[in-house]
Amino acid sequence: MQPVIFHRWRHAFKLDPDKELSDDALEAICMSGTDAVIVGGSSGITYDNTVDLLSRIRRYEVPCALEVSSEDAAVPGFDHYFIPLVLNTRSAEWMAGRQIQALRKFGSFIPWEDTSAEGYLILNPESEAARVTDARTQHDAESIAAHVFMADRLMRLPVVYLEYSGTFGDMGLVKRARSLLTGARLFYGGGIDSAEKAREAAGAADTVIVGNAVYDCLEAALLTVQAVQAVQLN
Template sequence: MQIDWDAITHVTKVDPAKSLPGDLSVLEGTDMILVGGSDGVTEANVLETIDALEEQYPEMPVLQEPNGSDHVSRTTIDRVDAIAVPAVYNGDREHFVGKHLDLFTEIGQKPDELFGTNVPLVGGLVKSKGQEVVADLASKLVGEAYVVQNLASAAADQAGVEDQYTPEQVAGAALATEAFYGFPVFYVEYSGTYGGPEDVEAAARYLEETTLFYGGGIDSAAKAEEILEAGADAIVVGDCFHDDPETFRETIPT
């Protein structure tokens, strides 16, 4: 399934290291599942999470956001619709460019697991069907531009974020995403705190083709509505899905 970004308004971020709600009917009305987390994520619990979700929602688009190449395998590639590769604008070099290079290099060292072939991808692309197996993976990869705005969050610590962007810088990052990098997603992330509409308004004016995500602290219909009215194409809701499913229901637009 190719993801129709224009059809996405509500995204549920599911952390494989956390327990799922007992009643997954709370997901009725969400448009996409984003599977990923900062701590305790493994290939095994990613697949367990996907299994549980697909049993009830087999047609729901699933986007994997791996924290490292050890979360990616031939099986995960086959099971998800796309794999998001984050590029954190206000993070360190490792989390804008370095991890992308690491991802491809590390994947190249384990071709049996990923592609069912013993042709090494790094240093062996000319041999056999090396180009085909790389294309197999590349067809699922999507760039995901990030601005991480909660400096106290695990995401900020992990990505080496030391400075919160001003709305003007958020706008510049959005423009760079649309006009230069061409990533399909620009994500303003407040990681558990509510940042309000200012950054969304700043980014939205520069985005036409790129989908604008906002995530962080959305735990009511009022906050969801405020962010969408400010210009976000989609809201990303995670914490209350795991912690308070009934509140989570309120965040799904009707």
């Protein structure tokens, strides 16, 4: 049974502990009306910078989740925890390597009722995420469908995350991926730097994640909240 915390999320901001964000900017994000803030990143994540960001976010009432991409970021106190499994990695390390290592160390301390696996499909070959995880990023519609079937129907993962990380993806492929899901929720992230792109993504995915725009153009990032929440999914 899926945890209910992210069932109704339509919009979320993703904040990187390794990037600078002013108090004013963080307040604007947390008070924007977004459904959640997700803390996570591809590199430079430490216990200290994760704790620092969490303590700043906790001044506000917005739900806050942690994407645990490193043992160093295993910080208590979040509302929910996402454990990424990179579906299109060339390395077992990112599918069942680091995860097993962490479970051996922290398994008895994990709040399982507040923890969910994410099936990641990384689709931008130029992204840091693709480089770090050694992801096979070139996929046609049928290949993406096969990965979705594996995550949703074989592995029964609660979240499938299509990550274009820095570039705006093919919304036709995203929409088709969502139509194939029977239990998982489809997260989409990548290249959303305007209300127009946010609306387009909101018509294709269950949950739209806005990350880089927060640091590149905060004003545009804030406009994505209402743009996404105004779109009704079929």
